[in-house]
Structure formats: C-alpha cells, structure tokens
Amino acid sequence: MSLNPKRTVAELKELRELTADENGAQRLAWTDVWQKARKWFATKLVGLPIEHHYDAAGNNWVTLRGASEKTLLIGGHLDSVPNGGWLDGSLNVLAGLEVLRRFATEFKGKPPVTIRLVDWADEEGARFGRSLLGSSAFAGTHSIAADRVRTDKDGVTMQDALRRCGIHMDHFPEAKKERANAAAYIELHIEQGPVLEKLGLPLGVVLGTKGVERHGITFYGQEAHSGATPMKQRKDALAAAAKLALEIRNIAGKHSDAVCTMGSLKTFPGIVTAVVGRCEATLDQRDLDAKVLAQMFREAQEASKRFASEENCTVEWSRIWNIEPIPFHPHMVELCEQAAREISGGSHRLPSGPLHDAAEVSRAGIPTVMMFVQSLRGISHNKIEDTREEHLEMSVAALDRLATKTVDWILKAN
Ligand SMILES: [Zn+2]
Numbered sequence: 001m002s003l004n005p006k007r008t009v010a011e012l013k014e015l016r017e018l019t020a021d022e023n024g025a026q027r028l029a030w031t032d033v034w035q036k037a038r039k040w041f042a043t044k045l046v047g048l049p050i051e052h053h054y055d056a057a058g059n060n061w062v063t064l065r066g067a068s069e070k071t072l073l074i075g076g077h078l079d080s081v082p083n084g085g086w087l088d089g090s091l092n093v094l095a096g097l098e099v100l101r102r103f104a105t106e107f108k109g110k111p112p113v114t115i116r117l118v119d120w121a122d123e124e125g126a127r128f129g130r131s132l133l134g135s136s137a138f139a140g141t142h143s144i145a146a147d148r149v150r151t152d153k154d155g156v157t158m159q160d161a162l163r164r165c166g167i168h169m170d171h172f173p174e175a176k177k178e179r180a181n182a183a184a185y186i187e188l189h190i191e192q193g194p195v196l197e198k199l200g201l202p203l204g205v206v207l208g209t210k211g212v213e214r215h216g217i218t219f220y221g222q223e224a225h226s227g228a229t230p231m232k233q234r235k236d237a238l239a240a241a242a243k244l245a246l247e248i249r250n251i252a253g254k255h256s257d258a259v260c261t262m263g264s265l266k267t268f269p270g271i272v273t274a275v276v277g278r279c280e281a282t283l284d285q286r287d288l289d290a291k292v293l294a295q296m297f298r299e300a301q302e303a304s305k306r307f308a309s310e311e312n313c314t315v316e317w318s319r320i321w322n323i324e325p326i327p328f329h330p331h332m333v334e335l336c337e338q339a340a341r342e343i344s345g346g347s348h349r350l351p352s353g354p355l356h357d358a359a360e361v362s363r364a365g366i367p368t369v370m371m372f373v374q375s376l377r378g379i380s381h382n383k384i385e386d387t388r389e390e391h392l393e394m395s396v397a398a399l400d401r402l403a404t405k406t407v408d409w410i411l412k413a414n
Pocket residue numbers: 077088089123189
C-alpha cells in the first residue's frame with residue numbers, strides 16, 4: 001500500500017497557494033486562473049503510467065489502463081466559484097489522484113480494471129449560470145443552443161469564452177465517447193452542509209441528489225390608499241404571500257429531509273402609503289423522493305389558492321426550473337457505507353441538496369455513488385470553507401477503500 005492521504009492535504013494547500021487570493025479560491029471556469037490550476041495538476045501526472053487528454057467539452061481525463069477495459073471512473077472539479085473555498089471540487093480531484101497513484105503502484109501500472117480520473121469542466125456554472133456543463137455533455141443532457149448565447153457579467157458569450165480555451169461547443173456531443181466501458185462512478189465531496197458535524201461523524205454516504213421544483217408565484221390584489229382603505233376591504237397581495245411563506249414550513253416539515261424556501265419577495269407599488277397590489281415570490285422545493293416533491297408542490301399550490309381567496313386576491317404560478325430526484329445505485333450505496341464504516345467507525349446516509357456532477361453521470365445510466373466528508377460549520381462557497389485535516393485524510397482513505405470494493409464488484413459482475 002502506498003496511499004498517502006497527507007500528500008493530498010499538502011497538494012490542496014499547494015493549489016490554494018497558487019489559485020486563491022485574500023478573498024478565497026478564484027478558479028472560475030474558462031479563466032486564466034482555472035487553466036493555471038489545470039496546468040499545475042498536469043505536472044502532478046509526470047512519471048505516472050497514464051494517458052492524459054481533454055475531451056470535446058473540456059473535461060480533463062487521466063486514464064490508467066487495466067487488465068480489463070471495464071472502467072472505474074473517479075470524478076471531481078478543479079473550478080470554483082469566485083471567492084470560493086479550498087476544498088469544494090478540488091478535494092475530489094486530488095483524492096482521486098492519490099487513489100490512482102495507489103492503484104498504479106500496487107499493480108505495477110496495470111490494475112485489474114481501468115481506472116479513470118476526470119476533472120469535469122465548469123461544474124459550478126458561476127460565470128454563465130449553467131452548472132454541470134462538462135458532465136452534462138458527457139451524459140448527453142447538455143443544451144448547446146441555449147447555452148452558447150449565455151453571457152457573463154461583461155457580456156462575453158459562453159461560446160466565445162470556451163473557444164478561447166480551445167473548446168467548440170458544436171463538438172460537445174463527442175464527449176459522450178468517454179462513457180465507453182464505464183462500469184461505475186465514485187465521487188468524494190465536502191458535505192457543504194451541517195448534518196455530519198452535528199452528528200459528530202467524519203463521513204457520510206450520499207443517497208442521491210434531491211429533485212428541485214422552482215417556481216415564480218404572483219399574488220394579485222388591489223393597490224389602494226393605506227389611509228383610506230379599511231382593513232376588512234383590502235385585497236392585500238402581501239398578506240396572501242406572507243401566509244404562504246409560513247405555510248411552506250408545515251409543508252416541508254412532514255418529511256424528514258424535504259426543504260422549501262421562499263427566497264425572494266417583491267411588492268408593488270412597494271411604497272409605504274399603499275396596500276400591496278401585486279406580490280411576486282419565488283419558491284424552491286427539494287426532496288430525494290419524487291412522490292414527496294410532487295406532494296409538496298401540490299400542497300403549496302393549494303395553500304396559495306386558499307390564502308389568495310382568504311385575502312380576496314388571485315394567484316398565478318409559473319415554473320422557473322425543475323429537475324427530477326436522482327437516486328444513486330443501491331449496491332454502491334452499500335459499498336460506500338462499508339468503506340466509510342471501516343475507515344471512520346461510523347457513517348450516516350443523507351441526500352444531497354446541492355447538485356453534483358455525479359447526478360449527470362448517474363443519469364447516463366452508470367452506477368454511481370458519492371461520499372461526503374464533514375464540513376466545519378456547514379459553510380461552503382466561501383473562503384472560510386474548511387474541514388479538519390484528520391477528516392480530509394480519512395476521506396482519502398475511505399475513497400480508496402470504496403474504489404477497491406467497487407473494482408471487486410465490477411470484476412464479479414463480469
Ligand atoms: Zn463541488
């Protein structure tokens with residue numbers, strides 16, 4: 001065994017030194033800093049018995065050929081949000097690299113199955129508002145026509161930004177080739193939430209990524225003078241919206257992992273002397289169970305109609321975006337749980353609220369699982385994002401253990 005989790009922590013610090021400033025990580029996809037991170041990563045591959053290439057969507061592939069063409073994929077992303085943390089995405093890549101090194105050493109350059117490490121392009125979508133770009137090209141779920149005309153805050157189109165990095169969006173479909181022989185996908189990630197810390201557990205097993213229903217809700221009442229209009233005769237659109245803002249806590253509260261958020265509320269005319277005639281709200285609902293998600297959506301709609309009528313208003317809904325829940329592979333969830341327990345003595349199963357590249361891989365029909373390592377204070381996408389070093393080291397060892405178990409499973413399945 002040559003696994004060296006301390007080396008992963010040291011490399012994470014090296015990457016931070018190279019690509020962060022006083023506000024945090026600046027590895028925004030398709031920028032010079034991001035490319036610098038990728039070049040630095042390439043220097044870590046020197047001397048390894050691997051093949052290295054970028055695919056048609058800019059995903060960064062490292063392949064260690066095995067005795068079998070059947071392939072275990074290990075993934076992560078070197079890109080970050082602006083002012084991001086030092087672990088989100090890069091832990092996955094550098095832990096994966098350590099696992100790949102271990103396989104290369106232990107099996108003298110030829111493990112029983114092929115091992116491939118992928119650094120997905122533009123996981124965060126921070127610049128163009130389109131997350132999971134590279135992995136969606138891999139999965140064949142990309143939306144080239146809609147994406148190429150997206151612009152960043154300076155008006156640069158996605159198409160132009162990618163071309164600058166040598167990527168032509170018309171060629172995205174070719175990234176699907178990388179799916180050949182993929183038998184399983186594993187991804188380690190920081191939790192980015194407070195659950196594992198609260199339970200006092202270093203590691204958790206991710207059951208899947210939650211489905212999302214995201215809607216705009218507009219209540220219509222009647223603008224009226226705040227002094228002249230008696231309370232009983234008002235059509236107050238804000239009152240109806242306010243009732244719904246509280247009711248969504250009951251709607252989500254019936255289910256252990258469900259969440260509902262009313263994140264934005266605008267009132268019109270929005271002046272101190274007028275009853276609110278129109279109120280525009282947003283609602284974001286998430287759960288791992290499609291039935292629960294559908295029920296919450298229905299209940300929120302019914303409640304909005306009830307509150308609208310109580311306040312003599314009307315209500316209209318419009319869908320902003322949605323995605324179905326993506327549960328991970330049940331047997332791989334088992335393997336991940338075993339690995340976490342063997343390394344850290346405990347484990348907890350939890351769904352992921354944030355989306356991850358693993359969701360796109362799973363959608364492509366490849367058996368997938370993710371492992372979470374505890375995040376301190378549950379904070380991420382922030383320069384204060386952190387995880388205890390001993391937990392980082394455990395997570396590398398657990399990813400390695402999961403890789404071994406998955407390779408055994410791939411071999412047995414043939
Ligand atoms: Zn991430």
